[in-house]
Amino acid sequence: MENSLKVNNLNTPGTTFMIVDCGGGTVDLTTRKLLENKQLGEVTERAGDFCGSTFIDKEFLNALRKILGDHAINLLKDKHYGQMQYMIQDFSSHAKLPFTGDKSEFTSYELDIEDVAPALMDYVTEEVQEKMEEDDWMIVFEYEDIKSMFDPIIERIIEMIQVQLNNNRQTCSAMFLVGGFSESKYLQKRIKQKFQHRVKNISVPINPIAAISRGAALYGLSMINSASDLNRISSHKFVINERVLKYTYGINVYFEWKDGDPIERRDNGRILKFHSMARRGTVVKPNQEFTSVVRPAFSYQDSLNFLIYYTTKYNPQYCDEEGMEFLGNLSISLSDVHLGKNRRVSFTFKFGQMEITATAKNQLNGQNYQTTLKLDI
Numbered sequence: 001m002e003n004s005l006k007v008n009n010l011n012t013p014g015t016t017f018m019i020v021d022c023g024g025g026t027v028d029l030t031t032r033k034l035l036e037n038k039q040l041g042e043v044t045e046r047a048g049d050f051c052g053s054t055f056i057d058k059e060f061l062n063a064l065r066k067i068l069g070d071h072a073i074n075l076l077k078d079k080h081y082g083q084m085q086y087m088i089q090d091f092s093s094h095a096k097l098p099f100t101g102d103k104s105e106f107t108s109y110e111l112d113i114e115d116v117a118p119a120l121m122d123y124v125t126e127e128v129q130e131k132m133e134e135d136d137w138m139i140v141f142e143y144e145d146i147k148s149m150f151d152p153i154i155e156r157i158i159e160m161i162q163v164q165l166n167n168n169r170q171t172c173s174a175m176f177l178v179g180g181f182s183e184s185k186y187l188q189k190r191i192k193q194k195f196q197h198r199v200k201n202i203s204v205p206i207n208p209i210a211a212i213s214r215g216a217a218l219y220g221l222s223m224i225n226s227a228s229d230l231n232r233i234s235s236h237k238f239v240i241n242e243r244v245l246k247y248t249y250g251i252n253v254y255f256e257w258k259d260g261d262p263i264e265r266r267d268n269g270r271i272l273k274f275h276s277m278a279r280r281g282t283v284v285k286p287n288q289e290f291t292s293v294v295r296p297a298f299s300y301q302d303s304l305n306f307l308i309y310y311t312t313k314y315n316p317q318y319c320d321e322e323g324m325e326f327l328g329n330l331s332i333s334l335s336d337v338h339l340g341k342n343r344r345v346s347f348t349f350k351f352g353q354m355e356i357t358a359t360a361k362n363q364l365n366g367q368n369y370q371t372t373l374k375l376d377i
Contacts, residue, residue, distance in 0.1 A: 016043055017174040018164060018199070020157075020191075022181035025052045027157050029164045031172065033242075041242030044167045045281065051156040053181040056096055057088050059149035067139060068132075072123035080119040087117045099146050101186035106143045113137040154190050161191065165198060174201040242283050247310040249290075249327075249349060249356070250276040252319045254297030265318075270297050274309060274319045277349055281314070284351045291348040293363075299340035305331045306347055306360060308373065328373045332360040339364075351375065 013036050021028040028048040033041040065073050076084050095109035113120050114137040121129070121137065165172055175195065181187060182204050192202050253275040257266045265271045278290045296304060308327040309319050316324060334343055343364060350357040356375050361368040 015173050016168065016170045017176065018161070018168075018172050020161065020175060020177050020182070022157070022177060022179040022184075022187065023052045024054045024180060025050060027051050027160065027179075027181070029160055031164055031168050033170070035241055039241035042244045042283070043170060044164060045244050045246040047160055047164055049156055049160055051153050051160075052179075053096070053153075053184070055153050056149050057092070059152070060088070060091050060096075063141070063145065063149065064139070068120060068124050068128055071125075072120050072128070075123045076117060076120055080117070083117040083119050087111070090116050095141060095146055096149075097184070099150065099184070099186050101147065101150075101189050103143050106146075108143075109141040109146065111139045111141070113139065150184075150186055154187055157187070158190065158194050161195065165195070172199050174203070175199045177202070177204045242285055243351070245278055245280055245282045245284060245351075247312060248276055248280040248314060248316060249278045249308070249310045250274050250316075251292075251294075251347060252307040252309070253294060268298075272319065274311075274316045274321075274324070276316070277347075278351070279314060280312065286353055287350055289348050289350045291346055294345050294347055295341050296334060296343055297341075300337065301334055302337055303331055303333045304345055304360065305329060306358070308358060327356075328358070328371060330358050330360050330369055330371045332362060332367070332369045334362065335367075336364060 011034065013034055015034045016031065017034075018029060018031045021030075026048050028046065030046050031043040033043050035041050061073060073084075090111070091109070099106070113132065121132075124132065161175075175191075177188060177191065188204060195202060251274075252272055254267075254270040255273050257269055257271045261271050275292060277292055278284070294304065294306075307319065307329050309324050310327050311321075311324045313321075313323055318324075330347075332345060334345070336343060343362070346359075346361045346363060348357075348359045348361070350359070352375065354375055356373045357370060358373060359368055359370045
């Protein structure tokens with residue numbers, strides 16, 4: 001990636017670029033900014049969708065279902081899975097990979113059922129059998145047939161990129177297509193046609209699949225280096241120095257019930273609400289902390305149990321509302337019950353590279369408890 005930025009004269013701090021990782025199952029987008037000392041920041045929330053190349057295979061199977069029937073394809077999958085996979089590989093090698101979208105270059109794809117998946121011949125209805133025997137068990141796919149398999153998937157990818165660019169308030173100087181599906185000439189063509197006037201440099205590495213593995217290795221190495229000292233990163237490696245939260249994180253807190261609060265949620269003059277500590281869309285650095293000070297809701301409490309939640313909503317109110325997910329919990333004992341509610345506990349979220357550390361500290365005696373939670377990046 002660093003070489004790609006250099007080639008395009010984009011290896012200067014402040015440059016913003018998008019990585020479009022086109023895999024088999026998913027397509028994932030990340031927009032990053034090059035910072036000082038070869039570190040990377042995240043500009044927008046990461047986005048992903050199930051629109052990888054295997055969904056074109058599913059479109060191919062759907063086309064066969066219309067010709068041969070659902071029952072035949074289902075039986076082939078259940079009883080002769082190897083033949084089905086061989087048939088998909090044949091489609092991939094002779095139709096999917098060569099497809100460029102240029103009609104003048106297109107050659108019809110002929111699927112010989114008798115040769116590729118002979119088990120299907122025993123599973124079709126008599127009516128289908130008669131029709132297929134007339135065609136010597138050969139199914140021919142023309143240009144529009146193959147194009148119709150690609151287009152719904154590519155449209156979803158283009159829509160994702162469009163949203164990501166719209167969410168980016170800064171000019172995106174480059175777009176790098178990586179992953180196996182990015183080798184598709186038709187996908188490359190469609191993306192360049194759509195965004196060439198908005199993004200000056202749209203390119204694909206020579207080895208787009210290897211680019212993913214290499215990037216993961218460098219990221220892992222940078223994490224090892226940054227664990228001891230974030231400022232002593234090897235000069236040839238990038239480290240992720242900023243991340244945009246894609247969830248809102250918080251805890252359950254008892255607040256005083258006020259007029260206007262739902263009466264059905266009232267509990268001894270209190271109401272249990274979601275207290276937001278780190279909101280979705282916030283840019284965070286490694287090991288950045290978010291702290292709130294909490295007091296016991298009732299004077300007789302001898303402990304506090306913090307329930308930790310996350311959600312895609314920006315301004316959630318309650319821990320039981322739709323879309324709220326439980327992440328974990330952390331309890332801390334409270335001494336000096338005679339002090340009643342006047343016992344302060346600081347609760348802190350610290351966002352690491354791959355985890356969240358939650359800490360609860362009794363400000364009276366310094367007692368603290370800590371737990372580590374998985375960070376969904």
